[in-house]
Amino acid sequence: MYGFAGKILRVDLSKRTLREEPLDAAVARTYVGGRGLGARIMFEELAPGIDPLGPDNNVIFATGPVTGTAIPGNTRFIVLGKSPLTGLFGESNCSGSFGRELKKAGYDAVVVGGKAETPAYLWINDGRAEIRDAGHLWGKTTGETDDALKQEVGDKRAWVACIGPAGERLVKYAAILSDKHKAAGRTGLGAVMGAKNLKAVVARGTGEVPVAQPEKVKGLARWMNRDRHANPGAQQLATYGTSGGIPGLQAQGILPTKNFQSGVFAGAEKISGQALARTILTGTIRCEGCPIPHHRQVDLKDSPYGPIDGRYGGAEYETVAAFGSLCLIDDLVAINAANQLCNAYGIDTISAGVVVAWAMECYEKGILSAKDLGGVAARWGDGRAVLALLEQIGRREGGGDLLAEGVRAAAQRVGQGSAEFAMHVRGLELALHDPRGKKGLTLIYTAASPRGACHTEAAHDTSFERPNAVPEAGIVAPLDRLAVEGKGELMRKACDLHTALNSLSLCQQVIEPAMGRFTLSTVVEIVAAITGWEDLTAAEVLAMGERANNLARAWNVREGSDRRDDVLPARFREGLPEGGSAGETVSLEDQDRLLDDFYAACGWTEDGVPSEQKLQALDLGYVAEALRASGALAAG
């Protein structure tokens, strides 16, 4: 089977057993990898209502057919499981070479269930796997763990995916870190590892991923590298990283500021990628086979906040905005110190920034005092306060025990109206993008995302303000970023496309059909050359994404989630006060219109449940049966 290792590794930590199972060729073509494959395993194996932090949950590491090939953007792996933060579908997407090593070691996916009696790690080495003791690593940072494990397995080329103290302490938005600076951050799957006493998975593989047309794959890779170099967007990304977009967001008045109270930040220029490049940037990092070194590196032997270790990378856009404009901090050194702390503890920087901004607003309003926050006066713009709160969160000390539960749970506990400005959807803290200035983002954060408010479910509205953005997907007419009309249909297509990339494990930064010259036809050509699926069409690629999205949605429906959860925080009903999107809101009427249109475009019921007909059309009859059994779909 070309493009696949052909095996899944099953690990039961309770019984300390490991077994291999073959990846069926039909399953591979239907579910592919990433979200598709992971959602299928979750739907079939995770019973409704299980405790996300109990032994019945799985943590799944899934690759895709592109992982480990020569194609730029081949390094992605996807982590899945029931989220302890949302209680719903959990998933996070990570780069680095861990996924490549896993696949070259002989596995398309690893499914870890049960709970180890004592701390353990999993060592996967060229087709052999074993569970090893990790008692000596418990309590260590991700950096210490990464270094120790590479030394312990005796191979510096081994890649580690591990948790830090935050995952061990079950911080609900704990991340899984790979190579110290690449994070599977969203939805708290680091806490799932912590609950299983699983400190790390270490992979090393020397095999080759078999591809159907090796010369064609090499040729495509060469062309993509050349083309990206000639592209102004790629040059900007390489020079300034993702935070090079900050001046543009500021100009359009959609840079999330002061816990989403504004879209304009007076310190925007100071925290931009351009300012970083002029000041404290010490290096850039590229993934294996990628032409774009967009990962930042900041290494400071000394700073007002202590040394910053470049091995923890450097803050990228989401992190810069989360600890910068959202908290009114215009100090890149403080922001990068926060980035280091989160990576060392293993904390999602997006969730952490939103939680800290909420705490700052609570402090300003007198809802939380310094005493409530472990002695921290959480004033807007105070970098030291941010760092102190992050330390508390990572250790669950002081106010950190409250904040470690996530913004939804913290606001429920604190009350006093603080839920009104707790910025989350379904319990997942918002990414750093404002739907008031990009109305389709409302759907990316709600109905289209099985995870909650993550920004990576599709390209955003601004990518579709041009004609023929993705003609093969029927995205032809330009749509205004501020328009509501037409966004349901657009976002269904855009989300199916992105999820197809996720399942194929193609990096969105490299292959972005709505933003670059690599079209959906390019994706078809790449995948066909890798897998040998010579009859592959654009429609089938889109159906891969659509199937995975319906499966993930159905998984949430079976857990009791539906339209009632597809709602933005109340703050977005207030108009942006200034800037290029001044006065813009997302009213409840707008939200209803967007949801109605999106559900109709998806073939879902008005409650947001995938319909019998849609599920049957996607070969998901067993899912329809399960939804009927749960009462979410009408019988018969």
Place this chain on the structure above:
Amino acid sequence: MPVRVRLTLLGAARDLAGDAPSEIELAPGATVAAALQALGGRYGAAWGRAVYDADGRIATEVAILVNNRNIFLADGLETGLADGDALAILPVVSGG
């Protein structure tokens, strides 16, 4: 009467035009295409690499706005420019 247009350049265009004036002057009846041509004349071949893709189209990572609205929602490169209009050339961002 020449048309005076306020100019905001960000991203690759800004790198190129670090000393960009905040205003450019164009002939009456000018369009976005004329403004781009004028800027291209000022900055030479590098301007092309900052704004266009390898096929000579506006690169998909670049947004051109007139009065904060993407030109492709109006008449594209033929969108007219009036005295006092704001022309912005920005990178398109979806996060990361």
